[in-house]
Amino acid sequence: MKKYILFFGISLLYACSSKSHEHQLKEFFSLDKKHTEISGMIYQEPTQQLWMLQDKGNPPELYVYSVDGAFKHSVFVNNQKNTDWEDLSQDSFGNIYIGNFGNNENKRKDLRILKIDASQLHLKTVDVVQETTFFYEDQTDFPPKKSNLWYDCEAFVTTTDAFYLFTKNRAKGFDGSFFVYKIPNKAGNFKAQKIAVLKTCRNFKSCAITGAAMNKDGNQIALLTHDKVLLIPFENDASFNQENITIKELGHYSQKEAITFKNNQELFVADEKEKGKDGGKVFALQVN
Template sequence: MKKASFMLFLATLTACQTKSQVVDFKETFALDKTHKEVSGMVFHEPTDKLWMLQDKGNPAELYAYTTKGTFVQTLKIINQENTDWEDLSQDKNGNLYIGNFGNNDNKRQDLRILKIDGTKLNESVTEVSQITTFTYEDQKDFPPKKSNLLYDCEAFVTTANYFYLFTKNRSKGFDGTFYVYKIPNRQGSFIAKKIATLKTCENYKKCAVTGAAMNKAETKIALSTHDNVFLIDFKNETSFTQANIKSVALHHNSQKEALTFLDDETLLIADEKEKGANGGKVYTLGLH
């Protein structure tokens, strides 16, 4: 190879490698030691707080932190069980939504999304103001075969009219496939309509979808995995195409289960505290 061609090859290779690297990913603060299993998080502008929830086996509560990491409040949700709370979302009016749809074994038939009125967040106890129950339109067996365990969910975002759910693939022979479903954002029982089949990567530990967030303008969606963030430019449901997914490698593998937009250029990401390991922290990721 001629010297000029070789130098061009090296420059191109370096540019590709640089594009995949994240230099603006850093630890921001540690969570309270009682919050070892944070699985959903939103930055809520009306209260200027980070609201979080924990997953299966934990109390039916939400927890509020300042953006600097001070734990300031617990909100108890009465008359509800934390069957398997897996994500937390919000709408433009400041209402919060709890995704009680964790389904590791793909056999649950009581999947639901719970709405918390944003005006109640300064209280210590509240009730849900809306319950949306649903089933997946294409799930026929509970559970399905091990090669078709595609009906767990740990991620969703909210608009005024719809919830968009992103499933977690637990199939034997994981290939990165996940489904996107649409459900009306209102009280009642619905069939979740599948609107897309997409892929991340073929490494389960790096690419199974664990959380979702939408920016305030509703123009961008971020999906978390243990070692990557996947970004989708959003206009409407036709935006869910393979060509419209951009991956951002974190080069930091931990049990990341939650993320939220602090602003259009900044994500906050939380991981669970793993036994005998690190975790239980919130990180900042700059999107440039």
């Protein structure tokens, strides 16, 4: 009973800090049985298709699906290694960006974002036309102490000028905090500037950030956890404010790691298929 009272108290405090609403996912389709580790997804409007990637241990490929769930083909990314691909993003011109920045142990020194030009997306093999490498401005140890495991990342969004990264807090004593970093959207090696510290909730399995997406109008960002979506109205760096976050409880727990806007009113969410469990699905979610 004491544990229940403590959990309720923490939940109440959290609900007071951010607006919270419950929304239900609708199962849309099942992924191909070979695609059990989808960790990034975009709805690429010029092709009107869903593009996805899988994380480390998988080939350097993108997977193309129709919006009704038919797997179309794979696209091989030349001269690249899937060290730990964790998210996909896109800009307003239809260019695709691969976040090769998974960093579970917080010891990588080869973090990078890869750009695929929209003009190549009809091909079965593509080249990287821009490579952005980066390092976190406040990380000094590789790896840091367990209490400072702040530097994993599974989520980012893209604007014409910048990338915004949202970290996955793996620090001992998880308190729901995550960092927002900013990097220029251009070739080169850059210091990732920390521009905000935000919070979800205190349960790591429910509250660690696993994916991100920006809508077509560029004025709303969605962040994903295993059972929540956090919506943030976006205008500029100052938008990353705790009071701006609206939390949508999904009423469904699974290893959700990919999210994208289909339009300003609807999101697609994908989960991984864990061994012996359900998963490997794409869901639809109304956000307005």
